Amino acid sequence: MHARELFDIRNALRKQEIIFAYSGPVTETVLSGVGEAIKQKLVIDDADTKTLRSVFAVFVEQMQNMIRYSAEKVPIGDTESPFNEIMRYGILTIGREGDGYVIHAGNLVSHSDVERLRERLSKIRSMNKEELRAVRKERLRGDPEEGSKGAGLGLMEIARRASKPIEFDFSDVDDEHAFFTLKAAV
Amino acid sequence: MQNLSIPASARTPAVDFDFGKNHLKLSGESYPEDVTEFYHSVFSALDTYLAALGAGHCRFDFELIYINSSSAKAIMMLMDKLDAAAAKGATVDVYWFYDEKDDTMQELGEEFGEDLENAKFHLEKMPG
Numbered sequence: 600m601h602a603r604e605l606f607d608i609r610n611a612l613r614k615q616e617i618i619f620a621y622s623g624p625v626t627e628t629v630l631s632g633v634g635e636a637i638k639q640k641l642v643i644d645d646a647d648t649k650t651l652r653s654v655f656a657v658f659v660e661q662m663q664n665m666i667r668y669s670a671e672k673v674p675i676g677d678t679e680s681p682f683n684e685i686m687r688y689g690i691l692t693i694g695r696e697g698d699g700y701v702i703h704a705g706n707l708v709s710h711s712d713v714e715r716l717r718e719r720l721s722k723i724r725s726m727n728k729e730e731l732r733a734v735r736k737e738r739l740r741g742d743p744e745e746g747s748k749g750a751g752l753g754l755m756e757i758a759r760r761a762s763k764p765i766e767f768d769f770s771d772v773d774d775e776h777a778f779f780t781l782k783a784a785v
Numbered sequence: 786m787q788n789l790s791i792p793a794s795a796r797t798p799a800v801d802f803d804f805g806k807n808h809l810k811l812s813g814e815s816y817p818e819d820v821t822e823f824y825h826s827v828f829s830a831l832d833t834y835l836a837a838l839g840a841g842h843c844r845f846d847f848e849l850i851y852i853n854s855s856s857a858k859a860i861m862m863l864m865d866k867l868d869a870a871a872a873k874g875a876t877v878d879v880y881w882f883y884d885e886k887d888d889t890m891q892e893l894g895e896e897f898g899e900d901l902e903n904a905k906f907h908l909e910k911m912p913g
Contacts, residue, residue, distance in 0.1 A: 660854060740861070759889070
C-alpha cells in the first residue's frame with residue numbers, strides 16, 4: 600500500500616522529467632545540504648560549468664526567497680520568546696527541459712501580497728538583459744523596497760541567470776492564501 | 786596591524802588580508818546564511834587599514850567563483866570603501882579574476898568596475 604503510493608509519486612515526478620524534488624520546511628540547513636547534493640548530481644550529469652553554476656545560483660535565490668517570505672509558517676520552540684524563530688514551508692523541483700534544466704519553486708503567499716508580487720515579476724519578465732542590468736545596479740545601490748528583505752535583487756538574479764523569461768503563476772488556496780510558483784529555465 | 790585570515794567554508798569565501806604586504810584577497814564562494822554577520826569583521830578590518838593607508842599602495846584581489854545576490858551588496862560596499870581610499874590619495878589596484886567558463890561572473894566584475902572612479906580596475910581570467 601505505502602510502496603504503491605510512494606511509487607506513484609515517484610513516477611509522476613519522473614514523467615515530468617523531474618530529477619530532484621523537495622517539499623517541506625525550508626531552512627538554511629536544508630539549503631546547504633540540498634545545494635551540495637545538487638552540485639554533485641549536476642557534475643555526474645556532466646553539465647557544463649556555466650549551467651551548473653546557473654542552476655545552483657537560481658536554486659539558492661529560490662530557496663532564500665522561500666525561507667524569508669513563504670506565508671506557510673510555524674513558530675519553532677517557545678512561542679512566548681521574542682527570539683522565537685519561524686520555520687517556513689515550500690516546494691522546489693529541478694527538472695530537465697530540452698538540453699537544459701528548469702527550477703520550479705512554490706510557496707504560499709498572502710492574497711494581499713499577490714498584486715505587488717505580480718507587478719514586480721511582470722516588470723522583471725519584460726526587461727531585456729541590458730535593462731535588467733541597469734535596474735539591478737540601481738537596486739544594488741538603493742534601499743530595498745518596502746516589505747522586501749532584498750527580494751528584488753534575488754528575483755533579478757534569477758532572471759539574469761535564466762535562459763528564457765521567468766514564468767510565474769498564482770492559484771487561490773483559501774480566503775487568506777494563494778499558491779505562488781516561479782519557474783526559471785537554465 | 787594584524788593580518789586577517791579566515792579560511793573558506795562551504796558558504797563563505799576565504800579572506801586573506803595581508804596588511805603588511807598591502808595585499809588583500811577574497812576568494813571562493815559567497816552565499817552565507819547571514820551576510821551581515823560574515824562581512825562585519827571583514828569591513829571593520831578593512832576600514833581600520835584604509836584609514837591609515839594615506840597615500841600608500843594597496844592591491845585587492847577578488848577571485849570569486851559564485852556569489853549570491855545579498856553578497857553582491859557586500860562586495861559593492863567593499864568596492865566603495867576601496868574607491869573612497871583612492872579618492873583620498875591612496876593608489877588602489879582592484880583585480881577581479883573570473884572563471885572564463887562562467888561569463889556571469891565576468892559581467893558582474895565589469896559592473897563593479899564601472900563604478901570605480903579613483904581605484905584602478907583590472908579584469909582578468911583566473912589562471913589555469
